Amino acid sequence: MIVYHLYSGGKDSSLAAWILTRLGYKVELVTVTFGLLDNWKYAKETAERLGFEHRTLHLPLEILERAAEMAINDGHPNNSIQFIHEKALEAIASMPEAERVSDGTRRDDRVPFLGLPKARSLEDRFNVAYIRPLLGLGYKTIRELTEGLFLVEIRESEELEKADYEVELRHLLRERGIDPLEIFPKSHYQSRVMGWKEKVI
Amino acid sequence: MIVYHLYSGGKDSSLAAWILTRLGYKVELVTVTFGLLDNWKYAKETAERLGFEHRTLHLPLEILERAAEMAINDGHPNNSIQFIHEKALEAIASMPEAERVSDGTRRDDRVPFLGLPKARSLEDRFNVAYIRPLLGLGYKTIRELTEGLFLVEIRESEELEKADYEVELRHLLRERGIDPLEIFPKSHYQSRVMGWKEKVI
Numbered sequence: 001m002i003v004y005h006l007y008s009g010g011k012d013s014s015l016a017a018w019i020l021t022r023l024g025y026k027v028e029l030v031t032v033t034f035g036l037l038d039n040w041k042y043a044k045e046t047a048e049r050l051g052f053e054h055r056t057l058h059l060p061l062e063i064l065e066r067a068a069e070m071a072i073n074d075g076h077p078n079n080s081i082q083f084i085h086e087k088a089l090e091a092i093a094s095m096p097e098a099e100r101v102s103d104g105t106r107r108d109d110r111v112p113f114l115g116l117p118k119a120r121s122l123e124d125r126f127n128v129a130y131i132r133p134l135l136g137l138g139y140k141t142i143r144e145l146t147e148g149l150f151l152v153e154i155r156e157s158e159e160l161e162k163a164d165y166e167v168e169l170r171h172l173l174r175e176r177g178i179d180p181l182e183i184f185p186k187s188h189y190q191s192r193v194m195g196w197k198e199k200v201i
Numbered sequence: 202m203i204v205y206h207l208y209s210g211g212k213d214s215s216l217a218a219w220i221l222t223r224l225g226y227k228v229e230l231v232t233v234t235f236g237l238l239d240n241w242k243y244a245k246e247t248a249e250r251l252g253f254e255h256r257t258l259h260l261p262l263e264i265l266e267r268a269a270e271m272a273i274n275d276g277h278p279n280n281s282i283q284f285i286h287e288k289a290l291e292a293i294a295s296m297p298e299a300e301r302v303s304d305g306t307r308r309d310d311r312v313p314f315l316g317l318p319k320a321r322s323l324e325d326r327f328n329v330a331y332i333r334p335l336l337g338l339g340y341k342t343i344r345e346l347t348e349g350l351f352l353v354e355i356r357e358s359e360e361l362e363k364a365d366y367e368v369e370l371r372h373l374l375r376e377r378g379i380d381p382l383e384i385f386p387k388s389h390y391q392s393r394v395m396g397w398k399e400k401v402i
Contacts, residue, residue, distance in 0.1 A: 131338055136336030137332055138321075141332050
């Protein structure tokens with residue numbers, strides 16, 4: 001029973017992947033890239049450190065371009081992040097071998113987040129089960145599980161060594177002469193999962 | 202790390218309890234009773250078969266009486282079931298030893314179900330983490346996990362050997378001369394968890 005799990009290398013998607021293994025699923029991590037940068041390699045590196053299978057999935061650059069237009073028009077990134085996330089899930093769900101897809105979205109997330117109608121629509125259109133292991137967990141529970149499991153590196157940095165699709169979106173905005181800091185909230189601290197605290201899978 | 206888990210002995214609350222153990226939590230099952238019937242014993246029996254700690258928690262009969270009035274006034278049980286569920290969670294969350302409470306509510310449930318503001322309110326008022334292991338799972342995933350784990354007995358029956366609080370609510374309605382079938386949808390098949398397919402915890 002394989003689950004294809006949308007993976008950024010961050011704490012949430014790593015925790016969700018671990019939970020899937022605990023439920024008895026075989027997990028293959030999938031990192032989306034638009035081919036603009038090679039920041040997917042950070043997710044691959046974390047996946048290797050954690051011992052998961054990993055693949056990258058190329059999405060058409062047009063999706064990122066449309067997302068950039070949305071971010072510019074809106075002046076904030078919410079709709080564009082939501083749009084990319086939905087396209088990423090659809091791309092994974094449309095892989096012929098995919099019967100189960102998952103992500104690390106949380107109960108307290110505003111975006112990206114699929115409400116119940118969208119979640120069911122994804123399942124029905126692609127005939128998959130959509131699993132969100134973190135959906136029923138609040139921040140306290142996520143924190144205590146994450147702290148018990150992962151070695152995490154936190155640093156103050158503008159260098160985003162992350163495989164989040166935000167990174168390629170920011171890059172595209174910069175290419176178009178727009179300062180991403182006018183659209184994205186400024187965040188000083190980046191965290192990256194560097195491995196297990198002890199080997200658990 | 203103990204979780205106090207609202208437990209009816211049914212498939213959903215049993216699956217949620219198993220998931221909690223897989224996340225590394227110690228689980229104590231809690232079955233609510235209003236002292237009207239002893240149907241809590243079915244939950245206790247299933248808990249013992251599965252190897253979980255179990256306790257019963259007595260709720261004031263006034264709560265059930267108020268729920269019965271709601272059901273009679275509404276002509277359907279949804280609000281009354283929601284009301285009892287919230288009171289049951291509050292009762293568990295207010296136990297001095299409770300830092301984490303959980304239940305088996307699902308993504309596709311309409312009632313009982315706590316929306317995000319109510320979930321956060323429960324956590325804030327009682328200083329607990331509220332964990333819903335099934336919230337991110339659709340019916341396909343719940344079915345495949347349940348079928349792999351549990352021996353389930355399904356029978357056509359009006360005899361409700363269940364520890365669901367619906368049973369005491371129906372009983373109170375009958376005591377007041379009201380046929381529960383005028384309020385509750387008629388269901389022919391009852392399922393009960395009888396044990397593990399193989400010993401898993």
